[in-house]
Amino acid sequence: EIEAIAREEMRHLDWLAETIVELDGVPSLERGKMRMDGKSVADWMRNDVLQEEDGINLYREHIKLIDKPKIKRLLERILSDEESHHGDFKHFVDKAQKEGAKDVRGSRTDRVVQTLNWGIEHEYTVILQYLFQSYMTTNEEAKEELQDQAINEMQHLGWLAEKIVDISGNPRIEHTEVDRSTRTADMLQADIKIEQEVAAAYDRAAKETEDPGLKKLLLRIRDHEIYHTEVFSDLLKEEEHQG
Template sequence: MDKEKIIELLHRDMQDEHAAVIQYLRHAYAFGEGELAAELEAIAREEMQHFRWLADIVVGLGGKPSMVRGEVVFNGPKIVDMLQADVEAEQRAIDQYLTHIALIDDPEIVEVLRRIVADERAHMGKFEKYAGEQDPSAEVRMEPTITEADRPKAEYLQKDLKHEYTVVLQYLAHAFMTPHCEVEHEMEWQAIEEMRHMGWLAEEMESLGTRAEMVHDPLILPDATAEMLQADIAIEKEVSSEYRRQALSLGASDLADLLERIAGEEDHHVVVFSKLLGEVEEAEKPAQPAVKPASSAGAKPGFTVGSLLGKPQK
């Protein structure tokens, strides 16, 4: 199978892994705090690792990773139905990976896909177990119960969540594509931190009686690492100011404190990205031509093979 076809298959797998991350996180946020939500968040992190492995293979084949998301199923209000949707998502993933394993003739790629299948089977078993442990009548809230007084807060939170989801994807895409190892490492860490912000904001929205929409803005995906970092610095500076403006408008409150905390972490991202940008720009400077030293009439002759052997130099 040629590389282009393999990339096409892996893009489908990436899109479904992306969808799984968001589906499991949405379910976790709806379940609220507790062991079940924590378990779903842990599985979402493993799906994110699969997403990373697939992206690495695509880049290694000369392609660009797909940041498009597949279908997400919420399937409430019954908790057992939501978990059954997760079981079905895992079964679809397993079936698709097995089909792709049969089609792809590269043993190294096949080995990675087999590893992912093993994880998906474990996830499916966990979801089946969790579903069996639930009260069949237990439900999550589906209809908004937000008050008019809290609606401005929810509007802030939805805007902020959209930003966080956008930069998670953007930083991951930059990590996948940059040839600079340190930039790759830092981008992945910052994406993880932004995902943590996503969770905080989504949980705040649930507590207000409304559900988060998992949508994002267009991603900025230049080819040059310096341009990636410049875009990331600009977006972090903008959103940090916005978080502080929102916190000020809310007055003294737990939500204002949360927004101030996130703003402080975004400020740190600016520092990290700015340092990386300086290092990348320095590394990518064109090499200066060597300056040939001026000859001197009184200069001593240098070492030659003849001089080292005791022969007179000409």
């Protein structure tokens, strides 16, 4: 249920970023204030209720201040979702309390967990990078491919985080520097470079682990990263040919 809400929030991000570009602006990649405290699942859900209240109040304020009908309509559409999410999280608070939902993360911090958290850091970084580039490029084919690969990287992040929890670790959701090139060829060159580096890193990690399940996961992600490299290489050739 929470994943479905997250997908709706991603849709909001797309709509807002595309609108900013239409207005000749540049979408921000800065992460807003997060409420990460709380010792129980019910506490986390209460934090999400408060997070939604923050968003609802901001959208209502912005709707009052903006006079462009198209943008006002978009914000009203997003506000409707946020109000629904607010009710969902209030329900989740009650549900978590009744069911006694517990934090299943552990305290394992060995090399395996460190490697998986490194993977999460990479995946989070390229998700932001590919989405940003998809908003900024004027190449429609590149835009579509960048968004497709960003979705695939979201899958990777989920797989890695779930694996960390499975082995009693604690996923760390952080990112490194995002390439903010605005010229399509520069974007693709940066993407090819990072994909080549990370494919090699996943390959090394897979060779080092003795866990068959983890090895299979790392090799699967490695193969996806190789595919991304090939897709971006083809797009770069086309872009340079047209240029």
